Amino acid sequence: MNARAQLSEDIFLLSALKASEKKAFDKLFRKYYPMLCAYCHRFVDLEDAEEIVQDVMLWLWENRETLIIETSLSQYLFKMIYRRALNRIARQDVKHRADTHFFEEMHEMLQNADFYQVEELTHRINKAIAALPPSYREAFVMHRFREMSYKEIATTLEVSPKTVDYRIQQALKQLRTDLKDYLPLLLLLY
Structure with missing residues (x-):
């Protein structure tokens, strides 16, 4: 599928999605889910990637009526995935540092x-x-x-x-x- 046909299909899917057409959402989900998971998996483990993509797709459905996309649908989805993956990494890093700090304190306490x-x-x-x-x-x-x-x-x-x-x-x-x-x-x- 060439870029123009891709863009045309995305515009149609987005329009149908805004009209709450479940079949359009299903098609959009099937079309983007595998590639979004693969992309997200570059940053986080597969389980987290799948969860992030599912959350984004759910958010897309829940906010379909007020959704404003100024770029292409695919660019919008990939940017959302990227930002959420970075947020997940940041949260995991903070949790890891806190766990390490608490472990060190507990280890010292138990040594004493x-x-x-x-x-x-x-x-x-x-x-x-x-x-x-x-x-x-x-x-x-x-x-x-x-x-x-x-x-x-x-x-x-x-x-x-x-x-x-x-x-x-x-x-x-x-x-x-x-x-x-x-x-x-x-x-x-x-």
Whole structure:
């Protein structure tokens, strides 16, 4: 397909999309999803790339009636993907630096703690984790100790990634409450 035909098709799809035609959105999704995922995967891992592209496509559908695109549709989508990938990288970098900082502080704290204090803390954490509702505990353990992604956990448990996120957040909330006297150690878990 030449550039002129491509542009013409995109203008038609965009017009139909603004008119809330689901078939136009489906066609647009099928047309752009693979190439946007491949492009985004240049910056982030495939799972994050797919999530970013899905979020952009959902945003496109939700904002279809007020959408103003001054460039071509493909340029617009690629710029959105690029910006969101950079934002994801920046968030991951900040989280990694914070995790490293907390780990170093916890490591230093544990170096200064005697064996019995560490044993008592470990016992309290295990007890608090065991007290979690089974579905929360299962998702929490898979994520924190088996280092499984939300998507992997969702597949294993046959639930949505949003359900996994909810369960882990609820587990963390309960652990923060149960272990409030040991807040510095909670930072290591979070």
